[in-house]
Amino acid sequence: MSEHMEALVMIRDQGRRLLEQAATPERQRALLDQPGAFDRDLWDQVVELGWPGAGLAEAQGGLGLGWSAVAELHQLLGARAASLPLLQTCLAVDLLVQADADQARHSEALAAGAAIACVSLFGPGEPGLPERPLATLTDGLLSGSSTAVAFAAVADIALVYAWDSGAGSPVWVVLETSATGVARSTPNVIDNARAMAVLTFENAHCSVLSIKDPVAAARRLAAAAAVITAFEQIGGMETCLHDACDYARERRVFAQPIGAFQAIKHGLADIYADLEVARGCAIDALAKLENASPQLPAFAAAARIGATAAYEHAARENIQFHGGIGVTWESTEHFYFRRSRSLALEWGSLPYWRELLVDNAAMLTEGY
C-alpha cells in the first residue's frame, strides 16, 4: 500500500469510528430543532484528525490525498447524516490558490481547520448559476445579500460570487464575516443541521480574487461540489437502504416479515440498482475531477443527476417502507429525507444540471 493509501485508510477508519460515537440520533434531533445549528464539537474532533487538510495539496498545508479523500469522507458524513463544512473548505482553498498570494493566510487557516469557510454561489429564484449575482461590488465595497448558504451561520470566511458593477460582469470576492457591514440571519430551513444563513452586506470591505475568468471558475467549482456531494448522497442512500432492509426483515404483518412481499422486495431492489448506477456515475466523475479533465462538466452533471434523483427516491421510500413510524420526529428516517432535499437544492438544482448534461453529453463518449 502506498503511503497515501495508508494515510487515507487511517483517516477514514478513525473518522468512521468517531462518527459512529459522536453523530448520534439525539444529537441530530437537537441540531434539526435549531435554525443555523452546527455540530461544533464534531468539527473540532475531525480537525484533530486532520480532515480539513486531507484533500489539500501539501503546498497548501494539506496531506495531499486529493479529491478522492474528500469524496470518501463525505460518503462517511452522508451515511451518518452528519454535516460539516469540509467540501466548503476545499472549494474555498481551491479558489484562493487560483487568486493572488496575499490570500495565503486564509488558505492556511482553512487547511488547519482554524477557520471555517462558506461559499455563496447559487442565487434564489433560478436553478442554475446566476447571470447577475445578488451581491454587488461597487468601489471595492460589497452590498446586497446572498440566499441561504450552508455553513454561513458559522463561517469565518465567505467566498461570494458577486456582481462587479464597474466591470459589468461577475467577480469572486472574499471577506471575513466579522467585518463591518456583514450581517447574517438564520432562517428555519428543511435541514437545520446545515448551519444555513443568509448573509447581508452593507458596504462591506472585501478582497477581489484575481481570477482570470470568474464565470469559468464558478462552473468548475459547481462541478467539483456536485461530484463530492454525490458521494455524500451515496452515503445517505446506503444508510436509507440498510435501514429499510433491516426494518423489512423485522417488521411483521399478516404473520410475515414485510420484506417477504414483492412490493417491498422489488422496491428495495430498485433502490439498490439506482444506488449502484449512481455510484458508477460518481466514481467516473471523481476520476475526471482528479485529472482536471475537460470532460468534467458532463461527468459531474451525470453524477449530480444520478445521485440526487436516487437519494431522493431512497429517502422517500425509506419513510414509506417504515410506515407511520417513519414520519415521526423520533425516527431517524427524516434526517435523510431532509438531507436529500437540502443537498438537491444546494449547488444548483436538477434543471440546471439536466441542461448542462444534455448540452454537453458528447463529452461522455469522447475518446471512444
Add this chain to the structure above:
Amino acid sequence: MDFNDSPEEAAFRQEVKTWLAENAQAYREPLPLGPGDIRIAEMGREWQKIKARGGYAAISWPTEAGGRGATPIEEVIFAEEENRYHVPVGPFVGIGVGLAVPTIRAHGTPEQIEQFAHPTLMGDILWCQLFSEPAAGSDLAAVRTRAQRDGDDWVVNGQKVWTSWAHTADWGILLARTDPEQVKHKGLTFFLLDMRTPGIDVRPIRSISGESEFNEVFLTDVRIPDRCRLGEVGAGWGVAMTTLMNERANSTGESLLLPDVSSLVRLARERGLAEKNQRELAALYAREQGLKYFQARQLTALSRGEQLGPMSVISKLVFANVLQDGSAMGLDMLGLEAAFLATEDHRVTRFQYGYQWAAALRIAGGADEILKNQIAERELGLPGEIRADKGVPFSQLPVGR
C-alpha cells in the same frame, strides 16, 4: 473504453483495428437482410470461421482450450472494434461459443470437450438452448420434458419453447427430467442433442416484431445416446447453472442495431424537442452513463477471476429498461412516421427494433421480477419467496397453466 486502455490494451486495440480493416471489409455497410432473415446464421458461421483463423474466436479462453489466453477486457475491446462493422454476430453463433462450450468445458468428459469445443469455435457447430418450457420459465427447475433410460440411450418426450435459433442449430443443450420422484431440482439431467435426430419438430414462433428468431421444439421419442449426457444423472440443475451464469454475463451490449441515448438526443435536437424533454433525456443519460462504467467494473472483476455477483443482474435489469424507455421516447419524437415498419430509414428501424427487442430482453435470461427477487434475497438479505414446492417430489406438485 479507449481512454482507460492500458498500453498493452491500446496495442491490442490497434492490432484488432488493423486486422478488421483487412478482414471485415465486406461488412462496411448494413447486411442486405431483413430482421429475422435466417441467412444471417450461415453468414455468422462464415464470420466465426474468419475470426477463428485470425485467432480472435476465443480471446479470453486459455490457450490449451484453443483460445488466445488473453483477458476479458481484450475480449471486450475486440467486440467494441468489431461492432464498428456490420458483422453478423448474434445468438445464432453466441449460444454455442458463449453458453454451450463453457458448460461443456466445465462439466464434460475429455471426449465431449474434444468433440464439441473446437468445432464450435470454428463455426462448424451452431447451437440452441433447450431449457424453457410452457410451464417452466422463471421457474426453470419445473421442466417436464421427460428423459427415460432405454439401454444405452435415453428416450426424450416433451416440449421446449422460446428456443432461439433452433431452426439453424446443429446441436442443442437440453435440460430434461429423469426422475420425477425426486424434488424438482434433483431429478434433472443435462444432455447434448444432435438436432438432426428423428422425432424433433421445430416450429417457429412469430414474435411481436414479426420475426421468428425463436421456436417451439417438440420432442417425440427422441433417442439420445448416454455418451451425450453432460454431467451425472440427476445433476442437471448444477450444470444448467453454469450455462445461466454465462448467459447473463453475455446478455447486454451495444449493437449497431440498437439505439443509444446519444442517438435519441440527436433526434430530439433535430426536432427542436431537446429542451422540452430535458428531464427524461438527462435521466436516461445518467442511467446509461452509470451503467457503462458499472459494466467496466464488472469486466475488471471478470479479468481478476472474481465472481460477478449482483453486477450482471443489475446490468441486464437497467440496460433493458433504459432501452425500452429510450426507444419509446425516440418513437414518440419521430411521430407517426415511426408507425411504418418497413421503412428504409435506418434510424427509424433502430428505435422500432429497440422498442420491441427490449420487451423480449426484459423477460429473456431472467425476467425483471426474478432479477429483483435475486437482488433482494442475495444482496439485501430479505426473505425468500414462499415455496410451496419445497421438499415435495416433482410428481406430487400441483399442475397449473
